[in-house]
Amino acid sequence: MASPNLFLCILLVVFGSHLSTISAAGDGEQSFVVVSTRSFEAQDVCSTSTSTVTPRPNRAGAAVPLVHRHGPCAKSPSTDKPSSFAEALHRSRVRADYIMSRALRGRGTTTIMEMQEQKEGKVSIPAHLDTSVDSQEYVVTLGLGTPAVEQVLLMDTGSDLSWVQCAPCNSTDCYPQKDPLFDPRKSSTYAPIPCGSDICKRLQSDRFDNGCSMNGNGTQSQCGYRVEYGGGLKTRGVYSNEALTMAPGVVIKDFHFGCAYKQIGSDDKSDGLLGLGGAPESLPVQTSAVYGGSFSYCLPPVSSGTGFLALGAPSNTSGFSFTPMTPFMDYATFYLVKLTGISVGGKQLCIPPKVFEGGLIVDCGNIISHLPSTPYAKLQSAFRAAMAAYPLIPSDEYDTCYNFTGYSNVTVPKVALTFTGGVTIDLDVPNGVLLDGCLAFTESGPDDYVGFLGNVQMRTLEMLYDVKGGRLGFQAGAC
Template sequence: MIENKFKKLRFAFNLRTSWFSCNAVIMEYQITANQYRKSGSFSYQIRALLSCYINIVLDTHLTHFTHTLTFSYILSLAMAASQVHLQFLILFFCYSYIMCSALTFTHKTRHPGFTIDLIHRDSPNSPLHNPAKTRYEHLSEAFSRSTSRATHFTAASRAASAVQASVVPAGGEYLMNISIGTPPVRVLGIADTGSDLTWTQCKPCVQCYEQKLPIFDPKKSSSYNPVPCGSPTCYTNLASRTCDPDGTCSYYYSYGDKSYTNGVLATEVVTFGPNTPPFPGVSIGCGHENDGTFNEKGSGLIGLGGGGLSLIRQLKPSIGAQFSYCLVPYFETTSASKISFGPKASVNGPGAVSTPLVKKDPSTFYYLTLESIGIGNVTLDYKKQSAHYYTEEGNIIIDSGTTLTLLPKEFYDKLEGELEKVIKGERIQDPEGSMGLCYKTKKDLEVPVITARFAGADVQLKAINTFVRVEEDMVCFAMVPASEVAIFGNLAQINFLVGYDLDEGRVSFKPTDCSKHAV
């Protein structure tokens, strides 16, 4: 019986299974400790346990509790050891434990995180910027993209329970640069908190949209590895997948605007700039067939959602599942928005507030619970004023890729009515028909502070977050009615340091002058 248990332990070790497998066996040993003391193969027992422990203690995924549990058990074995050579072995182990723990701690703190630029697609600093259009035309297009994106959030939410769900929100509003491969090839991608898969166009192209940047050639990268069909990465993280004749995992993603990408799932080295470490083994999509509304100056999409294939989840073992961004006002030319990853993304200090992330399907989206909105002394109860869907926890999605904030119509109508009572100005109709509450003025409009009260976090929104100039003589409310899905958009997040901590399950807000945000 004892020998079988040790075979089980060695089997767990040889397969390099999780620390839990080893500890499950160790717990079994504790139950039969008396049998160990009577066993003639006591030396073998300790050596087997040490072999397992030294391997799991070097695993940087382990907690201090895990180390302590295993360490405590082996010390209990030492108490039963009468042979001198075994006592010496235990002393050697104690020294090894201290050294291994130190190495583990050092490894865990090796990468403090990093910060890079986040570029609004319509900013004059963006390669996608069209100088022939006015800022108001850019804004009008961004508002239209908000409506389109909301439609496809709705479609994705409805399809969450379906195995074949593959429609994800179209695009986003911010861009970031990464590099993939060895040697590294630059990718300018849309940074999307509403998608998981990071992908770029790849050679050979079956159907590729026109791209100014060089198209990635996997044959020229020494670190490119296709993911096999039998891999858990393929069959647990991809809704629409097939098995290629060569046994590799292929994916298919369709976007709400009829754009799509189809290609091979592979692992690659990803880097974020000259001063950041390389991250090997990151799953990406190598798109051989891509078409739709993608811009020729971009080369893919960077998935920052909450699902298993997202960049955030994949970087967790190295730097933790944290990221934050600080968005400067639209059309800012003297400074750029920033996005940080790892410990560097922590949001704390005076003024910081946090609200829980709510786990819902699809796991890609970041759900918060909005309880009410305040205007001065008036509080509008979000849950009581809204349809049944909005009374639940996780009743609003926070998204960097949607410009406007979308609220359920019945609640929006009451909110607009309260604002009309306190804002002094000449109300006019938006000629585009996309905005609800608009005023005619060439000056800054005096508006009240609006407080978005999330569970455990009051976020005070200033005029820059709630009203936007859409014409030279017209200012409009940056919140609009929605039919089903509520979204807290990026205008409402300007000049906030917004942090997502997937390890702790929370989103934090801290009022910040993002044009002066230290990196």
């Protein structure tokens, strides 16, 4: 007698075409895309075809351009670009493992990286707060203060508290940045948050508190903040109120952020960080009274293109497909969705549903998507079979990278992900599937282990976070 899993796989194949889709994965040649190998090469010039991209015209909220911090569209391109796929994979794994170490350490669960360190005789002591910043790749330019001063900020859905480096701060206390430091003394709307305020007390309960600074007469007056990241960066200073300009005429009053006077560890070029997580300190939660707690972004297909970050939801969301979204465990910061299936080249992979129970953390600060062992093995096997015409690069660091030397075009299979509710999205080909000629997925851990939806897979999709509605929306071809 055939097993229940076999019947399930047959049903998935037969009825998969009736699922709600953004761009349904079909059969035959339509499930493969012929692409130029030039699409794998980094461009040195900002693309004029994508640099003027704006959100859908029915959006009522505020929107700003979004660019890759290593690309030519960045105001001050970062110089710490991963030198290889192996380095990008390492950064991605460090970030993912750090997030999981925070969540699982209290449950006595050991992460993949910790197990490896134990074998090598190493001891891992993670930082106390927030995520690794090394893997974050996208920046937005906002105006801070009155008059508004441009600030280039890393965009991170895995962080809540936003901050910028503030003057006066010498080279030993702050890392070098190309833009001038934000000087609160030159802003008419700047004000430190009082130490005894409810806003400051909430920092303590959320573990961002650094105590209260002393003013000239010896009384406690200013609210201190402190954030430690998994990558080694530490920032602390004064939690403050300021005007934040999203676009001409669109000003957020009384935006709470960290005015940083002490940094440990190095960053590169960016002036600070913009937190888009789900905790009270984040920009979406702070502006929920105006924009409903919703926000969206679209990551461009290549680093030489431009996408957008927008607050608020479009007035018409009929073009989106939605899947349920919940906080990850007790951490309001992280957004979790449930994957239910994967297809490669139009063929649904036979994967037991129970292995997806851990869900995926939607993390724009993570480069590569992480899947539990069984889904990853199935995806890797099917992708390799579909790409059998091209030579694999032998390596101990990564397992599915191709040598396209001598090929002007290559044929790449479509990869589609299905989420709870039957929502299926086709990833962009090749840039939502391959990174530097390598399959942009890796293993997160055992089956039913939590995975991550990385930023490579989000490319060209408008990702709409409807936090109050508890759902995540996808719309194809948005940038």
